[in-house]
Amino acid sequence: MINWRTLIHVLSFVVIIVALFMLVPMLVAYLYGEWGCFWDFGITLTGTMVISGLIFLFTRGQGEFRFTTRDGFLLVSLSWIVVSAVGALPFVFSGSIPSYTEAYFETMSGFSTTGASILTAIESQPYSILFWRSLTHWLGGMGIVVLAVAVLPLIGIGGMPLIQAEFPGPRVDKIVPKVRETAKILWMIYLGLTILETGLLLLGGMNLFDSLTHTFGTMATGGFSPRNASVGAYSSPYLQNVITLFMVLAGLNFGLYYILLQRDFKSLWKNSEFKAYLGIFLAASLLIAFNLQNQGVFSGFGKSLRYSGFQVASILTTTGYATDNFDAWPFFSRAVLFTLMFIGGCSGSTGGGIKVIRIISIFKLAFNEMKHLLNPRGVYVIRMNGSPMKKDMIYTIVGFFFLYIFLLLIITLAVAFSGVDLLSSLSTALVTLGNIGPGFGAVGPSLNFHFLHPAIKWLLSLAMMIGRLEVYTVLVILTPTFWKK
Amino acid sequence: MINWRTLIHVLSFVVIIVALFMLVPMLVAYLYGEWGCFWDFGITLTGTMVISGLIFLFTRGQGEFRFTTRDGFLLVSLSWIVVSAVGALPFVFSGSIPSYTEAYFETMSGFSTTGASILTAIESQPYSILFWRSLTHWLGGMGIVVLAVAVLPLIGIGGMPLIQAEFPGPRVDKIVPKVRETAKILWMIYLGLTILETGLLLLGGMNLFDSLTHTFGTMATGGFSPRNASVGAYSSPYLQNVITLFMVLAGLNFGLYYILLQRDFKSLWKNSEFKAYLGIFLAASLLIAFNLQNQGVFSGFGKSLRYSGFQVASILTTTGYATDNFDAWPFFSRAVLFTLMFIGGCSGSTGGGIKVIRIISIFKLAFNEMKHLLNPRGVYVIRMNGSPMKKDMIYTIVGFFFLYIFLLLIITLAVAFSGVDLLSSLSTALVTLGNIGPGFGAVGPSLNFHFLHPAIKWLLSLAMMIGRLEVYTVLVILTPTFWKK
Numbered sequence: 018m019i020n021w022r023t024l025i026h027v028l029s030f031v032v033i034i035v036a037l038f039m040l041v042p043m044l045v046a047y048l049y050g051e052w053g054c055f056w057d058f059g060i061t062l063t064g065t066m067v068i069s070g071l072i073f074l075f076t077r078g079q080g081e082f083r084f085t086t087r088d089g090f091l092l093v094s095l096s097w098i099v100v101s102a103v104g105a106l107p108f109v110f111s112g113s114i115p116s117y118t119e120a121y122f123e124t125m126s127g128f129s130t131t132g133a134s135i136l137t138a139i140e141s142q143p144y145s146i147l148f149w150r151s152l153t154h155w156l157g158g159m160g161i162v163v164l165a166v167a168v169l170p171l172i173g174i175g176g177m178p179l180i181q182a183e184f185p186g187p188r189v190d191k192i193v194p195k196v197r198e199t200a201k202i203l204w205m206i207y208l209g210l211t212i213l214e215t216g217l218l219l220l221g222g223m224n225l226f227d228s229l230t231h232t233f234g235t236m237a238t239g240g241f242s243p244r245n246a247s248v249g250a251y252s253s254p255y256l257q258n259v260i261t262l263f264m265v266l267a268g269l270n271f272g273l274y275y276i277l278l279q280r281d282f283k284s285l286w287k288n289s290e291f292k293a294y295l296g297i298f299l300a301a302s303l304l305i306a307f308n309l310q311n312q313g314v315f316s317g318f319g320k321s322l323r324y325s326g327f328q329v330a331s332i333l334t335t336t337g338y339a340t341d342n343f344d345a346w347p348f349f350s351r352a353v354l355f356t357l358m359f360i361g362g363c364s365g366s367t368g369g370g371i372k373v374i375r376i377i378s379i380f381k382l383a384f385n386e387m388k389h390l391l392n393p394r395g396v397y398v399i400r401m402n403g404s405p406m407k408k409d410m411i412y413t414i415v416g417f418f419f420l421y422i423f424l425l426l427i428i429t430l431a432v433a434f435s436g437v438d439l440l441s442s443l444s445t446a447l448v449t450l451g452n453i454g455p456g457f458g459a460v461g462p463s464l465n466f467h468f469l470h471p472a473i474k475w476l477l478s479l480a481m482m483i484g485r486l487e488v489y490t491v492l493v494i495l496t497p498t499f500w501k502k
Numbered sequence: 503m504i505n506w507r508t509l510i511h512v513l514s515f516v517v518i519i520v521a522l523f524m525l526v527p528m529l530v531a532y533l534y535g536e537w538g539c540f541w542d543f544g545i546t547l548t549g550t551m552v553i554s555g556l557i558f559l560f561t562r563g564q565g566e567f568r569f570t571t572r573d574g575f576l577l578v579s580l581s582w583i584v585v586s587a588v589g590a591l592p593f594v595f596s597g598s599i600p601s602y603t604e605a606y607f608e609t610m611s612g613f614s615t616t617g618a619s620i621l622t623a624i625e626s627q628p629y630s631i632l633f634w635r636s637l638t639h640w641l642g643g644m645g646i647v648v649l650a651v652a653v654l655p656l657i658g659i660g661g662m663p664l665i666q667a668e669f670p671g672p673r674v675d676k677i678v679p680k681v682r683e684t685a686k687i688l689w690m691i692y693l694g695l696t697i698l699e700t701g702l703l704l705l706g707g708m709n710l711f712d713s714l715t716h717t718f719g720t721m722a723t724g725g726f727s728p729r730n731a732s733v734g735a736y737s738s739p740y741l742q743n744v745i746t747l748f749m750v751l752a753g754l755n756f757g758l759y760y761i762l763l764q765r766d767f768k769s770l771w772k773n774s775e776f777k778a779y780l781g782i783f784l785a786a787s788l789l790i791a792f793n794l795q796n797q798g799v800f801s802g803f804g805k806s807l808r809y810s811g812f813q814v815a816s817i818l819t820t821t822g823y824a825t826d827n828f829d830a831w832p833f834f835s836r837a838v839l840f841t842l843m844f845i846g847g848c849s850g851s852t853g854g855g856i857k858v859i860r861i862i863s864i865f866k867l868a869f870n871e872m873k874h875l876l877n878p879r880g881v882y883v884i885r886m887n888g889s890p891m892k893k894d895m896i897y898t899i900v901g902f903f904f905l906y907i908f909l910l911l912i913i914t915l916a917v918a919f920s921g922v923d924l925l926s927s928l929s930t931a932l933v934t935l936g937n938i939g940p941g942f943g944a945v946g947p948s949l950n951f952h953f954l955h956p957a958i959k960w961l962l963s964l965a966m967m968i969g970r971l972e973v974y975t976v977l978v979i980l981t982p983t984f985w986k987k
Contacts, residue, residue, distance in 0.1 A: 087876060308919075352918030352927055356911045379904040386901035387978045389894070391572060408893075409874070415900045416871035419864040422907065426841045433837030434793075439942060440925040442837055457924060493872045 020088050026076035028095055029069040035100045036065040038156060039107070039149070045226075046145035054145040057110035065103050087499065093164065094491050097157075097482050101125040104153055113146045118471045125478040127153025129485035130161065130367055132240020132337035132454030133477070135467040139245050144226060147243040151230035155211070158237025158367040161485065162207055162271050163200045206274045211236050214263045221256045231338075235263045238368045240337025240454035247462065249340040254323055257340055261327045265298060268334030268362035289402050290363050290374045297373070298333055301357055302326040305350045312347040328354065334362045335369040337454020344461035351457065358447045358456070369452030369484050371421055375414045377401070382411060413489075420488050424450055428480050435470040445469075449477045450484040505573050511561035513580055514554040520585045521550040523641060524592070524634070530711075531630035539630040542595035550588050572984065578649065579976050582642075582967050586610040589638055598631045603956045610963040612638025614970035615646065615852055617725020617822035617939030618962070620952040624730050629711060632728040636715035640696070643722025643852040646970065647692055647756050648685040691759045696721050699748045706741045716823075720748045723853045725822025725939035732947065734825040739808055742825055746812045750783060753819030753847035774887050775848050775859045782858070783818055786842055787811040790835045797832040813839065819847045820854040822939020829946035836942065843932045843941070854937030854969050856906055860899045862886070867896060898974075905973050909935055913965050920955040930954075934962045935969040 039062040046055035101124040107113075108120035119135045126133045127150055136142065142150075211232055218228035230243045244250035248260055273291060276284050285291060305325035306318060315321045324341055331338045332354045343354060361370015378401065385397040398405045428446035433439060441458030445466075448456035455462040469477070483491045493499055524547040531540035589612070590605035592598075599605040604620045611618045612635055621627065627635075696717055703713035715728045729735035733745055758776060761769050770776060790810035791803060800806045809826055816823045817839045828839060846855015863886065870882040883890045913931035918924060926943030930951075933941035940947040954962070968976045978984050 086878075090876075348921060348923050348927065349915070349919040351924050352915050355924060355928075356915060359907075359911060379900070380908075382897065383901035383905050383908075384981075386898050387974060387981050388983050390898070390974055390978055391575075391981075391983055393571075412867065413871050413875070415864070415904075416868035419900075419903065420868050422844075423865075423868075426844060430834070430837050430841060434834040436833060438833050439836050439840060442833065443840075489872060489875055493875055496869070496872050496876075498873050498876055 019091060020085070022076050023078055024088050024092055024095070025072060026078060027092055028099060029073040029076065031096045032065060032069045032099055032103055033073065035156060036062050036069065036103060038152060041152060042107070042145040042149040045148045046143070049144045051143045051145050054107070054111050054143045057107045058145065058149070060110065061103065061106040090490055090493055090499070093486055094482070094494055096160070097125070097128055097486065101128050101478070104128065104149075107149060108146065111143065111146055113142050116471075118474050119467070122466065122474040122478050123150065124153055125481050126454075127151075127239065127241060128157035128160075129452055129481040130154050130157045130237040130239040130335075130369065131449060131452040131481045131485070132234065133449055133460070133466050133481070134241060134454075135465055135474070137465060137467050139243060142243075144243075148226070148230060151233040151239070151241050151243065154237035154239030154241055155233035157485070158233075158239065158267075159204065159207060161237075161367050162203050162365075164486075202275060203271050206271055206278075207236060210263065210266060214259065217259045218256060221253055221259060223251065223256055231260065232263070234338065235260055235336065236267050236367065238264065238267050238334045238336040238362060238366070238452070240331070242338060247339045248327070251340075257323060257327050260338065261323075261330045264327075264330040264334045264336050264338070267336070268294065268330070268366050268368040270363040270365035271367075272365050273363075284402075287402055289377055293377050294333075294363050294373045297357070297360060298326075298329060301329045301333065301353050305329060305346075305353050308347050308350045308353075314346060325350070329357065332357045332453060333360060333368075334366070335451055335453045337448070339455060339462035342461065342463045344455075344457050344463070355444075355447075355457065358451055358453060361451060371418060371451075374401075375418060378406065378411060378414045379418055382415070417488055420492065421450070424480070424483065424488070428476065431476055432469070432473055435473045437469070445477065446480070449480040452481060452484050504576060505570070507561050508563055509573050509577055509580070510557060511563060512577055513584060514558040514561065516581045517550060517554045517584055517588055518558065520641060521547050521554065521588060523637060526637060527592070527630040527634040530633045531628070534629045536628045536630050539592070539596050539628045542592045543630065543634070545595065546588065546591040575975055575978055575984070578971055579967070579979055581645070582610070582613055582971065586613050586963070586967075589613065589634075592634060593631065596628065596631055598627050601956075603959050604952070607951065607959040607963050608635065609638055610966050611939075612636075612724065612726060613642035613645075614937055614966040615639050615642045615722040615724040615820075615854065616934060616937040616966045616970070617719065618934055618945070618951050618966070619726065619939075620950055620959070622950055622952050624728060627728075629728075633711070633715060636718040636724070636726050636728065639722035639724030639726055640718035642970070643718075643724065643752075644689065644692060646722075646852050647688050647850075649971075687760060688756050691756055691763075692721060695748065695751060699744065702744045703741060706738055706744060708736065708741055716745065717748070719823065720745055720821065721752050721852065723749065723752050723819045723821040723847060723851070723937070725816070727823060732824045733812070736825075742808060742812050745823065746808075746815045749812075749815040749819045749821050749823070752821070753779065753815070753851050753853040755848040755850035756852075757850050758848075769887075772887055774862055778862050779818075779848050779858045782842070782845060783811075783814060786814045786818065786838050790814060790831075790838050793832050793835045793838075799831060810835070814842065817842045817938060818845060818853075819851070820936055820938045822933070824940060824947035827946065827948045829940075829942050829948070840929075840932075840942065843936055843938060846936060856903060856936075859886075860903060863891065863896060863899045864903055867900070902973055905977065906935070909965070909968065909973070913961065916961055917954070917958055920958045922954070930962065931965070934965040937966060937969050 039058045043055055043058045046058060101121060105117065105120035105124040108123060109115065109117050114120040114123055122135055214232040214235060215228045218231060219225065227243060233239065234241050242248060248257060251257065270290065273285060273288065302322065302325050306322040309315055309321040309325055310318050315324055327340050328343050359371060360376055361372045362368020364372050364374045378399065381399045385399060388397055389395060399411060425446045428450060429442045432442035432445045437459055441460060444456035444458055445460050448454055448460060459468065460466060524543045528540055528543045531543060586606060586609045590602065590609040593605035593608060594600065594602050599608055608620055699717040699720060700713045703716060704710065712728060716733065718724065719726050727733060733742060736742065755775065758770060758773065787807065787810050791807040794800055794806040794810055795803050800809060812825050813828050844856060845861055846857045847853015849857050849859045863884065866884045870884060873882055874880060884896060910931045913935060914927045917927035917930045922944055926945060929941035929943055930945050933939055933945060944953065945951060
């Protein structure tokens with residue numbers, strides 16, 4: 018049975034918190050004298066506070082929280098749905114995005130840290146609107162960091178829990194204190210990196226507005242930029258490299274920073290996912306750099322490597338920034354980026370996609386299977402970071418991989434049904450489910466998602482959420498088992 | 503340790519058998535007065551008989567066969583490699599395909615029942631050459647039927663053994679009598695269906711040459727046609743429908759015919775793979791038919807359904823025949839065909855691809871995982887045809903699925919590296935690894951594989967073999983474990 022009362026209570030609290038963050042774009046509107054926008058945010062904020070506040074008060078419970086795993090799944094999914102529904106309002110009120118469908122798409126793209134945009138002319142939008150758009154990334158990333166590192170591993174989703182959980186069962190009430198403590202540390206790290214990147218961008222001559230918004234997009238591996246040409250608007254190698262670096266940092270498991278803070282460098286270097294992630298980043302960057310250099314896209318290997326490193330970091334971590342129209346790069350470079358779209362960031366990062374740890378796990382499984390075929394009586398154990406993985410976890414990972422590929426094909430079919438060509442359809446599915454942003458063909462980095470059919474925009478909003486919440490979290494809700502008593 | 507002596511002994515025997523089948527194109531050459539070709543086949547046949555015969559005699563062993571699983575893997579892979587090497591010679595000698603690389607590609611495409619062709623003008627080739635080309639399909643299919651139904655399940659590959667094997671271990675010497683008996687029944691079924699289809703095509707007014715070659719391509723789910731326009735050269739609905747029917751029949755598990763011969767209709771209807779396969783065929787045919795009808799590609803729903811049914815059967819069973827240029831169909835129809843390329847035929851059929859049974863198994867696994875997440879203490883068993891599946895088998899299937907997707911991306915990268923666009927590269931990888939034949943873009947049904955770089959042709963020859971031999975069979979040979987004592 019679902020504890021609807023508690024669920025709605027917590028949900029209204031989440032909405033209040035997110036709505037309060039609208040004070041920031043209000044400040045931006047005030048500073049830039051965007052009075053229309055100021056009031057649009059103000060009305061949304063006030064309305065949301067009143068309604069959510071009332072719901073919050075009326076659903077106040079009998080002292081103790083009783084929360085099951087089931088409630089947890091619903092809460093997480095509903096949070097993203099409702100927060101996007103509210104967050105979309107200022108876009109509509111201000112007239113920046115008149116269609117609610119498009120505003121919802123854009124907001125879900127923000128909170129899910131995807132970065133797929135329907136805006137055709139970004140730079141003509143008010144500052145406060147663009148700021149809010151980027152802030153949804155940052156808030157979404159904040160939610161994901163905690164969810165991915167502290168909550169999801171407890172219920173068996175999201176790869177390996179890096180901070181070992183010693184919790185007995187799936188009841189959230191017992192783990193709240195621990196989650197809260199972990200969350201605090203993670204948020205400090207998130208905030209620290211945000212301040213650091215903003216500072217470094219400011220040092221490179223980027224203005225405060227662009228520094229903040231680009232940092233939000235980087236740290237959340239989101240990809241919204243306030244510039245039409247994305248990060249390509251800045252030709253400064255320093256600025257591009259800073260963003261490359263922080264994209265790579267944001268794609269790392271945030272638990273690793275925790276380990277790093279404890280000066281446990283040994284565990285860091287023992288971490289399979291960390292090593293594989295860096296290895297993939299370096300290998301792909303070099304491959305594309307050589308290709309770009311050979312095909313004469315850029316003059317000089319240094320420049321090729323800078324552009325390739327940026328784009329590899331952007332796609333691998335599922336950020337989606339671009340410094341160049343990579344859809345016009347040589348076919349091999351595109352194919353490498355396409356392949357990276359199937360990988361994604363590390364578990365416990367703000368990055369989306371299948372995630373490096375899952376790829377490693379299934380790789381090891383497949384390799385073990387080959388050994389098993391040669392020696393059917395041998396017993397083979399899959400080891401990760403030196404310790405054996407539980408069979409249950411491997412099954413979950415494998416199920417995830419299959420569902421991911423399955424959803425990819427289903428979404429491709431739906432997009433193609435609306436009259437989009439095959440490569441663009443596949444690419445649209447990949448970049449929304451994987452929370453990447455721009456892709457190939459009709460959704461290339463110099464284009465946008467505006468042209469899609471409204472029904473497809475709603476489907477893709479769902480896809481972004483499903484991808485962001487590690488697939489299972491949303492899909493279990495759709496099973497009949499979920500609703501059985 | 504590899505029993506090289508025995509291995510080479512059996513291998514030379516396989517080569518002799520296949521070479522003897524060259525007597526058939528020699529007969530065709532005689533009938534059509536193609537004397538040049540007659541001697542090209544004659545020389546290849548004689549040369550092969552002499553060399554293989556000598557090797558066969560010199561490697562004769564000490565009475566008893568000692569054959570391990572390891573030897574089995576090597577034998578199967580080497581058979582396809584060597585047989586293609588020999589089978590390619592008449593193409594080169596006759597000047598039909600002057601380049602050995604292209605001849606090898608074409609022959610491997612034949613023996614692997616792929617049907618990807620490098621020929622630019624098919625109808626200008628000698629009859630005997632085209633007959634041999636189609637015969638390689640039929641022989642390849644014959645080998646696969648036995649391999650897939652009788653041999654591979656014993657070593658844990660290839661889905662579920664339909665004819666339950668009661669063999670104790672992996673040593674082939676103990677199972678030879680049983681395999682031989684099963685093989686005989688399967689070949690009778692294969693031969694029977696071949697005669698039946700040829701007869702039905704003759705009845706529809708197709709000439710004997712075209713009837714035989716098209717039947718070879720159908721029964722093996724190969725796809726080579728002696729006509730430039732593939733089956734599209736025949737506008738007769740009857741002929742098209744006969745081929746549709748037999749493609750569907752060839753994509754069925756041949757063990758099912760065995761069951762059918764025993765009048766065990768109940769088991770047939772209980773068979774999950776059979777039902778899913780028919781369901782997919784019908785659903786996809788209807789979806790595409792509606793789409794073709796709506797978009798006005800054909801006039802009338804009946805005609806749309808005929809063309810769609812044909813193409814769905816052709817792609818799902820990995821045959822690769824075409825009655826129309828499906829790469830010019832509406833995007834949704836193309837996306838459905840693209841999705842079918844990830845499925846393939848039934849286990850134990852001559853069809854390639856991932857196979858229906860694997861898709862069902864992983865689907866069930868993923869669904870179980872969702873139940874497991876909701877109730878972590880529950881124990882969930884995956885059932886197939888009413889009985890529980892062993893965990894080992896599920897792991898093997900899952901490893902297969904991952905390796906398949908992984909190889910797909912690697913081959914895509916390699917093809918793109920040679921300067922082919924992304925969709926065509928992906929499509930090339932899909933249709934060779936999946937033994938389908940024509941695909942989308944540069945390898946569409948109205949085009950061919952001639953334009954590819956020689957190195958890519960060799961790679962794709964390998965891909966066709968890997969796909970045909972259920973991935974593991976070839977990949978295990980490439981592991982260091984295989985070569986350890």
